[in-house]
Amino acid sequence: MKRLAILGCALAVFGANAAAQSFTPEQIKKGAGIFAQNCSPCHGAHMADPQGGFDLRKFPHDEKNRFVTSVTQGKNSMPPWGDLFKPDDIDALWAYVMAGEKQ
Amino acid sequence: MKRIALATTLFLLAPAPAYCQSLEDLKNDGKNTDNVLTYGMGYHQNRYSKLKEINKQTVKRLVPVWNVSLASNYGEQGQPFVYDGVMYVTNAEYTVAIDIATGKQKWRTPVGWDPATPRVVCCGVSNKGPAIYNGKLFRGTLDAYIVALDMQTGKQIWKEKAADWKEGFSITGAPQIANGVLITGMSGAEFGTRLFLDGWDPDTGKHLWRHYTVPAPGEKGYDTWPPGDAYLRGGGSTWITGSYDPDLDLLYWGTGNAGPWNPATRPGDNLYTASLLAIKPKTGEMVWYYQFTPNDMYDWDANWEMILGDLNVNGQKRKVVMQLNRNGFLYVLDRVNGKLLAANPFEKVNWATHVDMATGRPIESEISKKVRAGEKIELWPSQWGAKNWPHAAFNPETGLLYANTMHNMRYYKFVPVGEYKPGQRYQGIENTPAPRQDDLAIGHVDAIDPMTGKQKWRAPTPNIPNYSAMLATAGGLLFTGKQTGEFVALDIDNGKTLWQFQTGSGINAQPITFTHKGRQYVAIQSGLGGVNQARMAEDLKNVPRGGSVWAFALMPE
Numbered sequence: 001m002k003r004l005a006i007l008g009c010a011l012a013v014f015g016a017n018a019a020a021q022s023f024t025p026e027q028i029k030k031g032a033g034i035f036a037q038n039c040s041p042c043h044g045a046h047m048a049d050p051q052g053g054f055d056l057r058k059f060p061h062d063e064k065n066r067f068v069t070s071v072t073q074g075k076n077s078m079p080p081w082g083d084l085f086k087p088d089d090i091d092a093l094w095a096y097v098m099a100g101e102k103q
Numbered sequence: 104m105k106r107i108a109l110a111t112t113l114f115l116l117a118p119a120p121a122y123c124q125s126l127e128d129l130k131n132d133g134k135n136t137d138n139v140l141t142y143g144m145g146y147h148q149n150r151y152s153k154l155k156e157i158n159k160q161t162v163k164r165l166v167p168v169w170n171v172s173l174a175s176n177y178g179e180q181g182q183p184f185v186y187d188g189v190m191y192v193t194n195a196e197y198t199v200a201i202d203i204a205t206g207k208q209k210w211r212t213p214v215g216w217d218p219a220t221p222r223v224v225c226c227g228v229s230n231k232g233p234a235i236y237n238g239k240l241f242r243g244t245l246d247a248y249i250v251a252l253d254m255q256t257g258k259q260i261w262k263e264k265a266a267d268w269k270e271g272f273s274i275t276g277a278p279q280i281a282n283g284v285l286i287t288g289m290s291g292a293e294f295g296t297r298l299f300l301d302g303w304d305p306d307t308g309k310h311l312w313r314h315y316t317v318p319a320p321g322e323k324g325y326d327t328w329p330p331g332d333a334y335l336r337g338g339g340s341t342w343i344t345g346s347y348d349p350d351l352d353l354l355y356w357g358t359g360n361a362g363p364w365n366p367a368t369r370p371g372d373n374l375y376t377a378s379l380l381a382i383k384p385k386t387g388e389m390v391w392y393y394q395f396t397p398n399d400m401y402d403w404d405a406n407w408e409m410i411l412g413d414l415n416v417n418g419q420k421r422k423v424v425m426q427l428n429r430n431g432f433l434y435v436l437d438r439v440n441g442k443l444l445a446a447n448p449f450e451k452v453n454w455a456t457h458v459d460m461a462t463g464r465p466i467e468s469e470i471s472k473k474v475r476a477g478e479k480i481e482l483w484p485s486q487w488g489a490k491n492w493p494h495a496a497f498n499p500e501t502g503l504l505y506a507n508t509m510h511n512m513r514y515y516k517f518v519p520v521g522e523y524k525p526g527q528r529y530q531g532i533e534n535t536p537a538p539r540q541d542d543l544a545i546g547h548v549d550a551i552d553p554m555t556g557k558q559k560w561r562a563p564t565p566n567i568p569n570y571s572a573m574l575a576t577a578g579g580l581l582f583t584g585k586q587t588g589e590f591v592a593l594d595i596d597n598g599k600t601l602w603q604f605q606t607g608s609g610i611n612a613q614p615i616t617f618t619h620k621g622r623q624y625v626a627i628q629s630g631l632g633g634v635n636q637a638r639m640a641e642d643l644k645n646v647p648r649g650g651s652v653w654a655f656a657l658m659p660e
Contacts, residue, residue, distance in 0.1 A: 037521055037528045041225065041293075042637065045533045052637030077177075077228070079221040084526070 021061070023095035031096025034089055038081070046101055053078070056097050067094055123238050124186060129280060130349045136618040139185040142232055142277045143494065144574070144615060146347040147411035150496035151575045152616045156623035157657060158578030162592050162602045166658045168624070169206025170607075173199060173650035178632010182232040182277065182572070182613035183652060184240075191254070192628060192652050193230045193242050195275075198252060199652075203619045206654065210257035216246040216268075223271045223526055225293045226634035231344070232277035232613070234285065236305055241285055243274030249287050249301075251308060261308035265289065269526045271296045274342075281347040281354050281384035284311060288345075292338030292359045292376075295529030300341050300356060300380075302387050312387035316341060316358045316375050324374035333369045336523060338362030339376040343406040343492055346424070348438060353390060354382040355409035355424050355438065360402045365517040365531030366475070372397035377405045379424065381441060391441035395428050397464060400474070401454060401515070402486050403430040408494040414502060414553060416444050425553050427495055427506050429488030432458055432465070433556040447556030449549070450489035450508055454482060474515060479533075485513035486534050487638070494572035494613065496581065498595065503559060504551045505581050505595070507569035511545055512537050548573075548583065548598050562598030567642055570635045572613035574625075582625055584610025586635060587646055590627050590653065606653055609636065609646045626654045 036045070042053035050056070059067060071090050074080035085093070124140050132141040136154055144150050157165060173179065175196040184191040189209060190201040200209040221228050224245060233242045239260060240252045246268040251260040265287060266272035271294025278287045285303040292298060302311040316339035318324040328334045338361050345356030361369060361376035377396035380389050396403040410425040414435065424438040431452035435445040446458035455465035474480045487509060495506035513534055520531035539545070546568025550559040564585070571584035580601070581593040586609040592602040609631030616625045630650030636643060 033521065036518070037524075038222075041528060041530075045535055049536050050640075052640040074218060077221070079219045081219070081222065083219065084222070 021098060023099050027092045027095040028100045030089075031092035031094070032100050034085070034093055035096050035100070039093070042078070047097070048101075057101070059097055061098060064094055067097070124236050126280075126283060129236065137185070138187070139183070139615050139617050140235060142182060142234065142279065142344045143346065143408060146349060148346045148408045148494070149410060149412065149499065150494060150573060151498055153577045154616055154618065154623045155576060155578035157576070157616070157625065158580065159594060159601060161657055162578075162580060164657045164660070165592065165602055165604075165625070165655050167604065168654045168656050170651050170653050171199070171201050171206055171208055173197060173628070173630065173652060174211070175630065175650040176648040177228040177650070178636060178648075179612045179628035179630030179650045180227070180229040180231050180275070180633055181628050183615055183626050183628065184233055184235050185615070185617045186235060186254070188619060189254075190626065190652070190654075191233055191235065191240055193233050194628070194630070194650055195228045195230050195245050198233065198240065198242060198257065200254070200257060201652070203624070203654070212252055212257040212259070214244050214250070216244060220246045220268050220273065223268055223291065223294055224273045224275070225290070227275070227632050227636065229275050229632055231275060234278040234280045236280040236285070239305060241278045241280075241305065243276065243278060243287055245273055245275070247272040247274050247289065249278070249285070249303060249308070251305065263303065263308045263310065265301055270294075271526050276342045277344045279344050279347065279354070280305065282349075282352055284384045286345070286354065286384060288341030288343070288356070290340050290342040292340040292362045293528055293530055294526060295336040295362060295523045297335050297337050298340040298359065300382065300387060302384065314382060314387035314389065316378075316380065318374065327372040327374040329368070329370055336362050336529060337369065337373060337376060340404070340406065343408065345382075346409040346411050347384070348411055348422070351439060352383060353438070354384050355411070356380050356382060357405040357407060357409060357426065359404040359406050361399045363520045363529045363531045364400060364402055365520050366398055366400040367517065367531075368520065370398070373399065377403050379405060379409060379426070379436070379441075381438070393436055393441045393443065393463065395432070395434060395465075396430050400517075401430070401482065403428065403488070405429070407490065407492060410495065410497045410504065411438060412497050412499055416554065425497070425504065427490045427504065427508070427551070429490065430454070430465070431484045431489040433504075433551065433553060435553050445554045449551055449556040449558070450510060451483045452489070474517065477517065479514055479516035481512050481537060482515040483512050484509060485511035486515060487511060487513075491570065491634070493570050493611070496573040496575035498575045500577070502553070504553055505573045505575055506549050506551060507546065507564070507571065507573065507583060508549050509546050509568045510543050512540050548581070548593060550595075550598065560598050562593065567639055568635065570611040570633055571627075574614040574616060576616060582614040582616070582627070584612065584614065584627055584629070586611060586631060586639070586643055588629065590614070590629070604655070607647070607651065608649045609643060611635065622656050624654050624656050626652060628652045
């Protein structure tokens with residue numbers, strides 16, 4: 001009974017972050033592919049070695065607009081990608097960044 | 104009447120010497136110390152000056168004379184050029200002319216490019232310098248154009264497109280002038296491209312020739328590629344300026360990694376990637392080649408400076424070309440015919456056991472067999488190389504090379520390359536950090552014997568390797584810079600720091616020395632940037648951005 005309560009609690013916390021954001025495995029996989037090819041050189045393989053790029057593991061979960069704007073228009077030394085990635089691609093990237101490397 | 108005619112002729116000729124650098128001037132660069140007309144302070148790229156007013160005894164009086172902002176935050180990697188009392192400086196955003204006597208900017212010409220261009224620039228938005236000839240300054244642009252400017256006014260004379268950046272091409276390197284031809288290289292081997300050298304008419308910008316570093320079907324060397332379109336994605340960039348021997352009329356230009364990095368789709372030697380090409384500048388014809396790393400899979404660019412010198416080899420004086428290769432071996436070749444004379448490791452190497460002197464080929468180790476089989480390996484030197492682009496100096500008096508080297512290991516593993524998409528990464532590699540493996544510093548300033556690869560001395564740079572080129576002088580000094588901002592003078596006999604000055608931003612550029620009105624100057628661009636800035640962002644977080652150029656001279660006694 002105790003174990004169930006803890007589990008329920010954990011689910012509730014997880015749910016608060018993910019409530020508005022549910023990602024399909026296909027979306028995450030697509031985002032992982034785009035990330036590995038285009039983003040990992042600066043943000044690190046699997047986001048784990050960000051080098052000079054922003055540490056995407058720390059990107060706030062409730063700031064998708066900021067993410068989309070940065071990817072589309074560029075930010076600081078990051079160039080704009082808006083003419084290369086379609087909205088679907090950027091959604092997939094967001095899915096990967098939010099949920100792609102969760103153990 | 105005769106006298107008038109003569110006077111007119113003189114009048115017509117007179118302005119010419121003031122703003123015309125002849126081929127003879129370029130060939131003799133270094134003899135007239137008032138000028139710096141070539142990349143590497145001489146066609147031989149020795150980065151050595153016979154000047155010695157600034158020396159071990161006097162360097163303590165070295166002080167800044169002026170500093171000029173370059174108004175850019177992208178990072179400075181350039182080598183300044185000097186002609187007739189004016190310094191010419193480039194970065195990714197501007198070309199700048201500075202009056203040496205006063206430190207005042209004479210003109211500044213912007214370089215425009217689409218803000219998305221850095222997508223195809225793998226390793227830092229920058230520019231390594233111009234070429235100058237016959238009153239014109241030539242430079243490449245980030246978006247792969249070649250531009251000629253009037254040296255007196257900075258006004259554009261011509262601009263030609265070398266390639267389309269949206270396909271993955273970019274230019275950060277400096278052009279070269281050889282035998283009256285402007286020669287330019289190209290970056291892009293991380294983006295599924297096939298690279299080349301271009302020859303241009305300096306007067307008009309007319310395209311004269313293109314020499315692809317990866318052969319097409321039917322061309323010599325194509326049989327080292329699998330059938331299909333692998334050669335179109337084969338890499339072989341030309342992003343560092345080649346050297347030139349005017350007597351042999353040969354350009355020595357290094358080529359970059361094979362593409363994609365994952366070699367699964369390109370069995371074979373993959374000529375002429377990771378190679379040295381000896382090229383006729385008039386036509387682009389290749390006279391001979393030497394491939395350092397057949398079937399390269401570690402980004403073993405062979406682009407670094409090709410240092411020309413005369414060495415005593417087994418009692419015989421030989422005209423040689425030397426390179427501290429990214430792959431960890433120091434190569435010496437006869438530059439007349441490309442014969443290999445020496446190939447010894449100058450840092451820790453585990454991807455190959457040695458270079459077979461009979462065949463000239465490296466013998467891959469068990470480590471390399473493992474990575475080819477799909478395993479994750481510990482790679483020495485790391486993919487960044489035992490030495491990266493920061494150029495070494497050669498002192499013809501001592502016969503030693505002086506270089507900023509690296510002592511790093513990284514984990515390395517191949518992953519599927521994925522579909523080719525123009526202008527997007529095409530590599531197939533996972534390159535991840537590893538904990539420090541030993542107590543050695545991760546970088547050194549090294550004095551190295553070219554024939555043995557052995558160090559005469561090492562001066563450690565403990566936590567951040569230097570990413571500045573080296574300058575050696577007859578004053579017994581080495582000048583180089585740190586990414587933490589210090590411009591330093593070292594004792595050429597032991598590497599001891601004799602003098603340093605904080606330039607206000609990181610140094611990842613190329614020092615020069617010259618004379619103005621009889622006084623010796625040293626100059627360096629400062630402005631944190633380039634690939635190591637990205638790699639070591641955490642260590643360099645308190646080094647501010649901001650490009651400028653500094654000039655130093657001795658304070659009068």
